Each structure stands twice: as structure tokens, then as C-alpha cells.
Amino acid sequence: KQEVTQIPAALSVPEGENLVLNCSFTDSAIYNLQWFRQDPGKGLTSLLLIQSSQREQTSGRLNASLDKSSGRSTLYIAASQPGDSATYLCAVSPVNNNDMRFGAGTRLTVKP
Amino acid sequence: GAGVSQTPSNKVTEKGKYVELRCDPISGHTALYWYRQSLGQGPEFLIYFQGTGAADDSGLPNDRFFAVRPEGSVSTLKIQRTERGDSAVYLCASSLVGDNEQFFGPGTRLTVL
Numbered sequence: 001k002q003e004v005t006q007i008p009a010a011l012s013v014p015e016g017e018n019l020v021l022n023c024s025f026t027d028s029a030i031y032n033l034q035w036f037r038q039d040p041g042k043g044l045t046s047l048l049l050i051q052s053s054q055r056e057q058t059s060g061r062l063n064a065s066l067d068k069s070s071g072r073s074t075l076y077i078a079a080s081q082p083g084d085s086a087t088y089l090c091a092v093s094p095v096n097n098n099d100m101r102f103g104a105g106t107r108l109t110v111k112p
Numbered sequence: 113g114a115g116v117s118q119t120p121s122n123k124v125t126e127k128g129k130y131v132e133l134r135c136d137p138i139s140g141h142t143a144l145y146w147y148r149q150s151l152g153q154g155p156e157f158l159i160y161f162q163g164t165g166a167a168d169d170s171g172l173p174n175d176r177f178f179a180v181r182p183e184g185s186v187s188t189l190k191i192q193r194t195e196r197g198d199s200a201v202y203l204c205a206s207s208l209v210g211d212n213e214q215f216f217g218p219g220t221r222l223t224v225l
Contacts, residue, residue, distance in 0.1 A: 034214065036216070041221075043217050043218040043219050044155070044203065044205075044216040046216075089154050089155075091155075099160075099170065099171060101157070102154030102155050104152065104153050
């Protein structure tokens with residue numbers, strides 16, 4: 001059974017810092033990996049989707065990498081802003097079914 | 113265009129009652145997913161529809177939970193004889209095909225008293 005772990009559970013940084021959020025998964029047979037942002041009391045907003053054949057994806061100040069063989073993904077946020085404060089979730093989709101598995105998330109606070 | 117919408121946004125019910133939660137996917141998305149999210153946790157998969165049929169319902173916790181999508185668009189998640197442990201946020205997502213990027217609705221917060 002696929003297990004997804006996110007470290008750290010919470011992170012607080014001053015505005016302007018670059019930061020890295022970590023995601024690990026136990027089964028490397030994945031179809032894709034997706035990073036989401038969730039604001040309190042809200043649904044999930046898709047940030048980046050990495051297909052299993054890809055190594056990274058970039059969108060603005062965000063860069064996500066994928067190392068399938070080691071079961072790891074990182075989300076890099078450059079020049080963090082207070083508006084980046086939210087919970088960041090990673091999720092992996094397996095190859096043979098649609099049971100997408102989520103980590104518990106990293107709660108990020110960017111202080112002005 | 114409009115995103116995924118879910119109604120109601122909040123639902124408070126008493127133990128033992130029946131509830132229905134509705135999801136309107138993005139127009140043209142053939143795949144639809146239901147998830148349940150407890151406080152401080154990531155969403156947990158419940159059921160996946162491809163078109164009108166439930167292609168994977170392995171995440172439904174027991175037979176009190178049922179979902180339908182009769183015309184391949186709107187879906188309803190039905191919970192019978194609700195229990196306090198059913199309290200959670202129920203999220204719906206849709207995608208163009210089963211393996212592509214999923215887009216989530218705002219969720220329905222269910223509270224069972």
C-alpha cells in the first residue's frame with residue numbers, strides 16, 4: 001500500500017527566504033505526482049503536476065522535482081511571500097488505478 | 113470557465129440521519145472523484161467515476177456510503193444512518209480523463225452531532 005510522507009509538518013520562515021518542502025512515497029510505481037495548495041477552510045488548488053517520465057516542473061516561483069527511483073519529490077519556493085502561507089499537499093497517482101494518495105501536508109507560514 | 117462546485121458548503125445533521133452531498137464537475141470532464149478529509153490530514157480517496165459508472169469504489173468505508181452519477185456529469189454522495197465519525201470535509205474533483213490533473217471543489221463540511 002502506497003504511503004506518502006511530508007516533512008516538515010509545519011514550517012515558519014521570514015519573507016523573502018527560499019524554501020524546500022519534502023515529499024516521500026514508498027511505491028515507485030506511480031503515474032504522476034501532483035502538488036496542491038490548501039488555504040484554511042478551502043478546497044485544493046493544483047500547483048504543479050509531474051508525470052512519471054519527467055524530472056521537474058516549474059511555474060513562476062515554484063519548482064517541483066521528482067526522483068521516482070528514490071521515492072522523493074521536492075517543492076521549491078523562491079523568494080517566499082506572506083501570501084504563500086497555506087498548507088501544501090503532495091499526492092501520487094498509481095499506475096494501475098485511480099486511488100490517489102495524499103500526504104498529510106506541510107503547513108507553511110511566511111512572516112512579513 | 114466555472115470550476116468544480118459543491119453544495120451545500122456546510123451541512124449539520126444528527127446521528128442516524130441521511131444526507132446527500134452534491135458535486136458539479138467542470139464541464140466536459142469525464143472523470144470525477146470523491147475524497148474525505150479529516151482535520152490535519154490529507155484527503156482520502158472514496159470513489160472514482162469514469163462517465164456514469166463507478167470505476168473504483170474501493171475507498172468507500174462501508175455500505176452506508178453510496179455515490180451516483182446518472183448522466184455522467186453531476187454526482188451525489190449519499191450517506192445513510194450517519195455517525196459522528198463521518199464528520200469531515202468531503203471533497204470532489206474532476207479531470208479530463210482518469211489519469212490527468214485533478215481539479216478540486218471547495219468541499220462540503222459535514223458535521224454529525
